[in-house]
Amino acid sequence: MLKGKKIVLGITGSIAAYKSCLIIRELIKRGAEVQVVITPAGKEFITPITLSALTQKPVVSEFFSQRDGTWHSHVKLGLWADAMLIAPCTAATVGKMATGVADNMLVTTYLSMKAPVFIAPAMDLDMYAHPTTQQNMERLRSFGNHIIEPQSGFLASGLEGKGRMEEPAKIVDVLDAFFEPKDLQGKHILITAGPTYEKIDPVRYIGNYSSGKMGFALAEECARRGAEVTLIAGPVNVQCSTLNVQRIDVESCRQMYEAAVEAFPSCHAAILCAAVADFRPAEVAAQKIKRVGEDMHIHLVPNPDIAAQLGQMKREDQLLVGFALETNDEEANAQKKLQKKNLDFIVLNSLRNEGTCFRSDQNQISIIAATGRKDYEKKPKTQVASDIIDELSQRL
Numbered sequence: 542m543l544k545g546k547k548i549v550l551g552i553t554g555s556i557a558a559y560k561s562c563l564i565i566r567e568l569i570k571r572g573a574e575v576q577v578v579i580t581p582a583g584k585e586f587i588t589p590i591t592l593s594a595l596t597q598k599p600v601v602s603e604f605f606s607q608r609d610g611t612w613h614s615h616v617k618l619g620l621w622a623d624a625m626l627i628a629p630c631t632a633a634t635v636g637k638m639a640t641g642v643a644d645n646m647l648v649t650t651y652l653s654m655k656a657p658v659f660i661a662p663a664m665d666l667d668m669y670a671h672p673t674t675q676q677n678m679e680r681l682r683s684f685g686n687h688i689i690e691p692q693s694g695f696l697a698s699g700l701e702g703k704g705r706m707e708e709p710a711k712i713v714d715v716l717d718a719f720f721e722p723k724d725l726q727g728k729h730i731l732i733t734a735g736p737t738y739e740k741i742d743p744v745r746y747i748g749n750y751s752s753g754k755m756g757f758a759l760a761e762e763c764a765r766r767g768a769e770v771t772l773i774a775g776p777v778n779v780q781c782s783t784l785n786v787q788r789i790d791v792e793s794c795r796q797m798y799e800a801a802v803e804a805f806p807s808c809h810a811a812i813l814c815a816a817v818a819d820f821r822p823a824e825v826a827a828q829k830i831k832r833v834g835e836d837m838h839i840h841l842v843p844n845p846d847i848a849a850q851l852g853q854m855k856r857e858d859q860l861l862v863g864f865a866l867e868t869n870d871e872e873a874n875a876q877k878k879l880q881k882k883n884l885d886f887i888v889l890n891s892l893r894n895e896g897t898c899f900r901s902d903q904n905q906i907s908i909i910a911a912t913g914r915k916d917y918e919k920k921p922k923t924q925v926a927s928d929i930i931d932e933l934s935q936r937l
Contacts, residue, residue: 544572554582723767
């Protein structure tokens with residue numbers, strides 16, 4: 542979707558500046574026209590000659606190109622571009638952009654930009670984690686800029702943090718997705734993802750093997766296609782890098798139930814992908830349970846049924862999608878759930894399909910509705926998400 546798009550690529554003084562060559566190549570490969578604007582510090586890491594050879598355009602760095610009165614117009618660049626991408630973007634440039642310090646060509650171009658701006662931070666992990674940097678990043682977000690979250694690593698303290706610039710292909714993917722046709726533009730989608738944990742005592746719980754990968758793939762697919770997404774996630778180690786996703790973290794079924802019931806009335810559709818525990822311990826011990834005797838009995842009571850409750854709440858202008866993970870009598874069980882929970886369609890998968898479902902990057906599904914059944918081949922969950930959202934989009 543970048544064919545014919547005009548991109549201003551801002552490059553700052555980071556060791557990651559060499560990756561800007563890969564970004565340029567990827568943008569041009571996808572049909573974009575690229576104009577580089579580089580800071581004086583950026584030229585210490587990569588030469589304008591290299592960049593110009595890739596873009597077939599002179600690199601813009603200084604306000605005045607020569608001493609004959611000609612100058613580079615940041616205003617014209619702001620009007621020319623379909624998007625501005627600043628990658629890598631250092632902490633110093635983040636601070637200047639957040640506070641309007643226009644002391645170089647890149648920041649003045651940013652301040653004149655009429656098109657969307659995408660920022661790929663690149664800095665030491667501790668610098669990125671510093672409250673000052675985080676405050677500046679929040680200011681940039683509040684101005685409507687799109688932040689391409691950096692990759693994770695380990696801080697000097699040993700804790701995990703972020704700072705290393707995202708890989709070039711993924712950065713360009715973000716721009717590509719931004720310009721794709723948005724068939725879910727203006728829609729608000731609720732998605733549940735991951736497992737729920739039901740406490741037995743302060744250190745033990747009842748749970749399942751769900752990784753949340755399928756639900757997060759659905760959230761990113763919906764956001765990529767223009768939807769506003771509310772993602773209610775159980776305890777998972779998955780991150781969502783896509784814009785327009787509001788994430789609500791929960792632990793138990795009751796917490797997920799309350800969040801879903803509150804969010805659903807304002808949504809056009811809900812996709813219930815979470816692997817929710819059907820039962821919870823009737824009592825949670827205040828202290829760790831010690832081993833006494835040979836047997837231990839836990840009295841379980843039913844959890845609230847999220848799908849059934851949303852099915853009762855559903856209006857005619859809303860859609861409700863469920864998931865059925867089965868081990869036997871797959872279609873019969875899915876059909877029962879479809880009718881009982883008042884779902885518009887249900888996504889069926891089976892543990893008998895090896896290499897799919899829990900913890901896997903692959904899945905194999907069937908979509909079952911009142912109108913019939915569609916079977917799909919085994920494929921990555923990102924592609925499965927696209928199939929599911931295609932079905933949803935046709936019905937909205």
